[in-house]
Amino acid sequence: MIRTIDLRGTRPNREELLALIPRNSLDVQTASSIAAELISDVCERGVLALQEQAFNLDGVSGHNIRVPQEHIDQAVAELSSQLRSSLEETISRVRLGSQAQVPSQTSTVIAPGATIIQRWQPVERVGLYVPGGKAVYPSSVIMNVVPAQVAGVTSIALASPPQAQYDGRVHPTILAAAGLLGISEVYAMGGAGAVGAFAFGVPDLGLIPVNVVTGPGNIYVAAAKRLVRGTVGIDSEAGPTEILIIADSSANPAFVAADLISQAEHDEMASAVLVTDSEVFAAATAQEISRQAPLTKHAERVETSLNGNQSALVIVDDLDIAVDFSNAYAPEHLEIHTSNAHQLVSSIKNAGAIFVGDFTPVSLGDYSAGSNHVLPTAGQALFSSGLGAYTFLRPQQIVEYTKDALSSVAEGIRSLSDDEDLPAHGDAVDIRFEQEDN
The missing domain is CATH 1.10.287 (Helix Hairpins)
Structure with missing residues (x-):
């Protein structure tokens, strides 16, 4: 089901590793021309363009692009008690994690009478994107909104694609999560067009341009964010998800296989990579994947992802090479399942988020760890960070000399x-x- 790359007997340098890394054949640059057309259309025709895109891409028409407050209130009222409790617990944990990301104001005396104050100011307005394609992501509402609120942003707009099965409304659980967080400015629009609407505004919709656009999405959303960067700030180009796992013979192959499958479940373009110094462990993991994958709900999607060029079991001579491979890859999610996991963490330079040990799966980070699951993909972790309160803050220096x-x-x-x-x-x-x- 998943291919094997055997690097034993070699010690590739960084350049060679970059050539060996399994990646999607479709990159952000390839999607840019399509994203640019959608953005340009929104800039020129406003609501008409958004309506046409909703019909062509989401199969809906005649819907409210600006979501009425009563739709949000209804979604909150209809939440099951269990789901509401789960959402509220995640909100609480992410709020705690985000509060730790806000730096304190500092004052530095350069010389007698010479002072510099360093403060962190929130941007005034943000546009937060929540995908709504193959899966529903109320968790992404929380991951976007809570850090912005913690940072002190006063104007927050949210966008998610209209859903045909709900008569063009945003998915009710996404609306409910927004309602629980007190977000009332919600738009039923998706894809690159939504990013363009946030960046440039839509006067006939009353949508005022934002200062920062954040949130995960498909390859076209990632391309759109690249295109509007400079007009607005962005978090990173969070496209199709990816997981890289470093494991040795002490790891549990059933756990590792389950974690690879969990991310492959997102999208046919999702990337799932294991790097191990044990041929026996690689074989055991492959066997577990073959056993578990057909049993999962989205088995066909998982199979496509795991069979793609972007996924592989990589066998190396030692964990030092495994670390080098990971640093060259710069994965969105990195799991470490080794007997010396804490030691390896100190050698990791490039990763969106790092999950250590048997009982810290990426699924935990997706929902309830308190960390943020909006993370850089496609090697962007080489220079970008995951979403956090700091995404919405700007450092400012206040200088005063006598x-x-x-x-x-x-x-x-x-x-x-x-x-x-x-x-x-x-x-x-x-x-x-x-x-x-x-």
Whole structure:
């Protein structure tokens, strides 16, 4: 079901590892032209474009793009007690995890009378995207909204695709999660068009442009976020999910197989990779995958994902190479199932989130760990982080010098400004002391 890549007897360097990494054949750049057309259409035709895209992509028409408050209230009222309790528990845990991400204001005395205050200011308005394709993600509502609220964002808009089975409404559990969090500005729109609507606004819908767009989605959502970056901030290009597991012979093959399958369940383009130094363990995991995968609800989707070029069982000579492989891959989710797991963590440089030990599956992070499940994919963890309160914060420096403190550096400023042929910079300092001399 899943292919094997045998790297034993080799010690690939970073460049060679990058060539060996299993990846989807369709990347964000390939999808950019389609995403650009959808965004441009929304910019030019507004509501008409969103309605047409909903019909073509989601099979719905005549729906409310701006979700009425009564739909949100109804969704909350109709939640089962068990599901409401689960959502509220996740909200509580993610809120605790997010609060730890807000830096405290600091004040640094550079010299007597010279002070710099470092503070963190939230952006004013954000657009949060929640996918609604093959699965329903109320958990993503929580992962987007809670960090924004913790950061202090005052204007929050949410978008999720309209659902044909609910007469064009956003899925009721997504609406309920928004309602539990006090979000009233919700739009039934999806894909690249929704990202464009957030970034540029839709005047005939009363949708004001946002400052930051966040949230996971398909390859076209990821492409759209790349295209609007610069007009707005984004978290990262969170496209089709991926999991990489480093395991040795001490690991449980049933657990590892289940975790690979759990992420393959998301999408046919999902990536599931095991890197191990044990041929026996790789074989045992493959056997477990063959046993478990046909029993899961979305067996066909799982099979497609695991059979794809993006998934593999990789056998290496030792765990040092396994770590090198993982750092080159920069996985969205990294699980470590080894006897020296805590030691290995210190060698991991690139990963969206790291899950350590037999009882810390990615599924935990998807729902109830308190961590955030909106994470960079497709190697973006080389330079991007997962979504958090910090995504919505901007560091600002507040500088204050007294006259004596400025005087102590005036000569240096004059020297530097003259050297850079910007003498007016030095003049702006000198004038503050010339009046005193006269």
